[in-house]
Amino acid sequence: MKVIIRIVLLAALAALGIWLWTVLFPSPEKVVRRRLTELARTVSSSANESDLTRLAAARSVAGFFAATVELNVDLPELGQHNSMDREEITQLALMGRSRAGGLRVKFPDINITVAPDKQSAMADLTVEANVSGEHDPIVQEMKFTFRKNDGQWLITRIETVRTLI
């Protein structure tokens, strides 16, 4: 009986150790997934937020991106840009937040491919955006490229994907 108890305790200890390891040293995929969840939450806005909150949130959105982001998007809201810097992203986020009465963004289906060197990753995801007052949600497949920069995973490229070709 004592042996069984010892084995169970050892197994529990090992499981705890593995769990702690994954919490303290998460895999790149987990980190990228977490970053995307945070990004969706930061981009989302409520209808009655103050100007200060709006500005702070827009600056936070820019913090998810590299200094320059390559764009290959087919979205009229973004115009004909090939790249954007953080200031432009902040302005865009600010404009979006002021215009939309309230916005709820989700990334429901995320597939992440981490490069073998673990310094970059590609996230293929579905963007689902619900704008207050609009009947139908905006659903768009997109690809985000992440690069690890000083220990932080930043978005370096955004592209829209045509689901049906």
Next chain:
Amino acid sequence: MPSQDTVGQSNIRPEQPQDPGWLRIILIGRNPKVTFARIAVLVVTCFIIFKFILLHIQVEGISMLPTYPDQSKHFVNRFAYLWHGPQRGDVVGIRFSTNAPAGIHQAANWLKPPHAMLLKRIVGLPGETVAFADGRVLINGEVLDEPYEKTPCDWNRPPVKLGPDEYFVVGDNRTMPWEDHTFGRAQRSQIVGKALL
């Protein structure tokens, strides 16, 4: 003379099992252990079926009118194409993530059912050429009979040759300009299952 009741016998009579009340029988049955086991099996079965096999969907948009009205609720059966491929005329759920693990039989696909899908009808099968002429679908140059198509349409699109693993999908509501309608070629791996009900 002592009575027979008291000689060598205890006065305490063995407890007779009480009949459970009718309310208890209705609520948890005559044997609660069996009932709880049944409930557990039912819950697990429902969880597996509705999480991985029959995906609940809510239509958002008008592209499948009049067959599937906006906000209507249905299921997508992921087992529909286990033994045969998708057929012409089937209404299917199409995953957005084109980069999803390929192959419907792959465990990764099964364990990660998509949350957002396109709902479209298959009109073209692998290897065929699909075109639109005056609102009629042409398959290899011949007009496709579409009994589900109730609304007039004036689309004209050049022929598209489908690859060996591609299906041509389109919504039933073709009253809108073709530029506003999402349609085209879908890979087999993008087809999640067949719409039910």
